[in-house]
Amino acid sequence: MIKVRPKRTRQRAAAKAVRRGLSDAAVLEAEVACGHRFKDKALLVTALTHPSAVTAAESLQHANQRLEFLGDRVLNLLIAERLIERRKNETEGDLAPRLNRLVKKGACAEAFRHLGLGVFLLLSDSEVASGGRERESTLGDACEAVIAAIYLDGGLGAARKFVEKAWAPQFTGGPAEMKDPKTLLQEWAQGQGHPLPEYVVTGRSGPDHAPEYEVEVRIAQNGTAAASGPSKRDAERQAAARMLEQLKGTT
Known part of the structure; x- marks a missing residue:
């Protein structure tokens, strides 16, 4: 049986x-x-x-x-x-x-x-x-x-x-801050008549199961901002958030 x-x-x-x-x-x-x-x-x-x-x-x-x-x-x-x-x-x-x-x-x-x-x-x-x-x-x-x-x-x-x-x-975060930083940065660039932000991976470290990406975001005539994160997307978001902080001091 x-x-x-x-x-x-x-x-x-x-x-x-x-x-x-x-x-x-x-x-x-x-x-x-x-x-x-x-x-x-x-x-x-x-x-x-x-x-x-x-x-x-x-x-x-x-x-x-x-x-x-x-x-x-x-x-x-x-x-x-x-x-x-x-x-x-x-x-x-x-x-x-x-x-x-x-x-x-x-x-x-x-x-x-x-x-x-x-x-x-x-x-x-x-x-x-x-x-x-x-x-x-x-x-x-x-x-x-x-x-x-x-x-x-x-x-x-x-x-x-x-x-x-x-x-x-x-x-x-408030309602506006609930938006993805990349979206907010893109909207800012378009509103200023600038080209869209450019994201560049500048480095990668750590093991395959826990990588760390370094990303730099660039906007023409507005400098750069860099950040790192466990994924390219997260690093891009952090870089965009830093760029937004930098831009607050110039407006």
């Missing part, structure tokens, strides 16, 4: 198989970036495993997508809770657009980049080649999955701490 393992046992075995995709050192670094030490590290690995990277264990693909589903709901609750606590005099009509702005896919991707978690994503070679590690939808989905993983592992309080850390720049 063939014995069939219980469903939970099969899921744990599948999770252990995927964990081979991240070294113990990488898992620890990802935990530090998240600000949460996982009791069940397989949850974190599953959250960081893009469906494209799953081949044999199809249940893991579904597990990742289920985490996204749950993480989206947890995030909406936490952001709504924060808005209610911090903006006591605002009406529902005032709070709704703030909520929508902070839970949209772009905001999740921005939070994921802020923590530098993109380097830990497990993606297929084709997904990487097509720019998946920088794609907003991919990063946003992964962020939601990580929120769910933290919630399941440590409860709502742990998920709240993660959101406070990951969304810190977006919480402190």
Whole structure:
């Protein structure tokens, strides 16, 4: 007689198989970036495993997508809770657009980049080649999955701490500052009749799993600004933000 393992046992075995995709050192670094030490590290690995990277264990693909589903709901609750606590005099009509702005896919991707978690994503070679590690939808989905993983592992309080850390720049910025610095810099250049900003990668250091890019942004007749980050996109954003700060002193 063939014995069939219980469903939970099969899921744990599948999770252990995927964990081979991240070294113990990488898992620890990802935990530090998240600000949460996982009791069940397989949850974190599953959250960081893009469906494209799953081949044999199809249940893991579904597990990742289920985490996204749950993480989206947890995030909406936490952001709504924060808005209610911090903006006591605002009406529902005032709070709704703030909520929508902070839970949209772009905001999740921005939070994921802020923590530098993109380097830990497990993606297929084709997904990487097509720019998946920088794609907003991919990063946003992964962020939601990580929120769910933290919630399941440590409860709502742990998920709240993660959101406070990951969304810190977006919480402190005003509506105009919520725009991507690259977008703001481009709008400024166009408004002044200048050519669009030029971004140049001037250096790269660190191991493949945790690279550090150095980028310089240039605008004709307005000098340059440089910054570094865990991805070219993040370094470009930081460089754009520094250029905007420099321009404030000249206007």
